[in-house]
Amino acid sequence: MEEYLNLLLEQIRCKKARPYIAEEMKGHIEEQILENIKSGMSKEEAEKEAICDMGSPIETGILLDKIHRPQMAWELIGIITIMSIIGIGIHFLIGSNVIESSRFTLHTMIGLGMMFLVYYIDYSMIARYSKILAFMLNGFYLWILFYGEKVNGTIFNMNFAGFHISLFSVMLLYIPLYGAIIYQYYGTGYNGIIKSIAWMLIPIFITRALPSFSLTVIFTISMTAILTIAVCKKWFAVSKKKVIAWLWGIVLCIPCLGIVVIYKLRLLSDYYMERLSNILFSGGEKVISRSC
Numbered sequence: 191m192e193e194y195l196n197l198l199l200e201q202i203r204c205k206k207a208r209p210y211i212a213e214e215m216k217g218h219i220e221e222q223i224l225e226n227i228k229s230g231m232s233k234e235e236a237e238k239e240a241i242c243d244m245g246s247p248i249e250t251g252i253l254l255d256k257i258h259r260p261q262m263a264w265e266l267i268g269i270i271t272i273m274s275i276i277g278i279g280i281h282f283l284i285g286s287n288v289i290e291s292s293r294f295t296l297h298t299m300i301g302l303g304m305m306f307l308v309y310y311i312d313y314s315m316i317a318r319y320s321k322i323l324a325f326m327l328n329g330f331y332l333w334i335l336f337y338g339e340k341v342n343g344t345i346f347n348m349n350f351a352g353f354h355i356s357l358f359s360v361m362l363l364y365i366p367l368y369g370a371i372i373y374q375y376y377g378t379g380y381n382g383i384i385k386s387i388a389w390m391l392i393p394i395f396i397t398r399a400l401p402s403f404s405l406t407v408i409f410t411i412s413m414t415a416i417l418t419i420a421v422c423k424k425w426f427a428v429s430k431k432k433v434i435a436w437l438w439g440i441v442l443c444i445p446c447l448g449i450v451v452i453y454k455l456r457l458l459s460d461y462y463m464e465r466l467s468n469i470l471f472s473g474g475e476k477v478i479s480r481s482c
Contacts, residue, residue: 201251
C-alpha cells in the first residue's frame with residue numbers, strides 16, 4: 191500500500207495537498223480491504239485486490255493532480271516581466287542599431303510568451319502522448335534534414351511565416367520530452383531500460399548527419415543523465431549500480447574507441463589528423479594553418 195501511495199503522490203505537484211490526498215486514498219483502500227476480507231479473502235489477497243481495484247497509481251495521480259494544481263506564482267512572473275521590459279529599455283538606450291533592438295524586443299516577447307505557455311501546459315498530458323510527440327518530432331527533424339533551406343551559409347533551416355528556424359535549436363526540444371518518454375516505462379525492469387535507450391539513439395543518429403559534433407555530445411550526455419536519474423529514483427526496479435556502470439561505460443567508451451579507430455586508420459584528412467594528434471599527444475590543440 192505504501193509503495194502505491196508514494197507512486198501516486200509523486201504525480202501531484204501541489205505539496206500541500208499531498209497529506210490530505212494520502213489520508214483519503216489510504217482510507218478508501220482500507221475500507222476495500224475490509225470488504226474483501228468479509229467476502230472470504232485472506233489479508234494479503236484482500237490488500238492486493240484492493241490496490242488493484244484503485245487502478246494505475248500514475249493515471250490516478252495525474253487525474254488528482256489536475257484537481258489540485260499548484261497556484262500561479264504571479265509575484266515571480268511579475269518580476270520576470272518587469273526585468274524583461276527594463277532589459278528592452280536598456281537595449282534601446284545603449285544600442286545604436288534600431289533593427290537589432292527591435293529584434294531583441296521580439297525575441298524577449300516570444301520568450302515571455304513561451305514561459306506563460308509552458309507554465310500553463312499540463313506536463314502530465316505531454317507525458318501521456320510523449321511517444322506520439324517524439325515520433326512526430328523525429329519525423330520533423332528528418333524532413334528538415336532532407337528538405338531544409340540554406341540561410342546565411344547555414345543549412346538545415348525551415349522557413350515559417352517569414353522566420354527561419356534552425357534544426358539545431360528545434361532538436362533541443364527532444365531532451366525534456368525524453369524524460370516523459372522513459373516515465374512511460376515505469377516499473378518495466380530491464381525491458382524498459384532497453385526501450386529507453388532505443389528512444390535515446392534515434393535523435394543521436396540524426397544529429398550525426400549534422401555538421402555539429404557538439405550537438406551530439408549535448409544530446410548523449412543530457413539524455414544519459416536523465417536516464418541515470420530515473421534509474422536512481424527506482425523507476426525501473428533494476429540493479430542501479432550495474433545499469434549506471436554499463437550505461438556510462440558505453441557512453442564514454444564508444445567515443446574513445448571511435449577516436450582510436452579514426453586515428454589508427456587515418457579516416458580524416460591530413461589537416462584534421464594533425465589536429466587530432468596535437469589534442470591527444472600535445473596536451474592541447476595548436477593553431478595549424480590550412481594550406482590553400
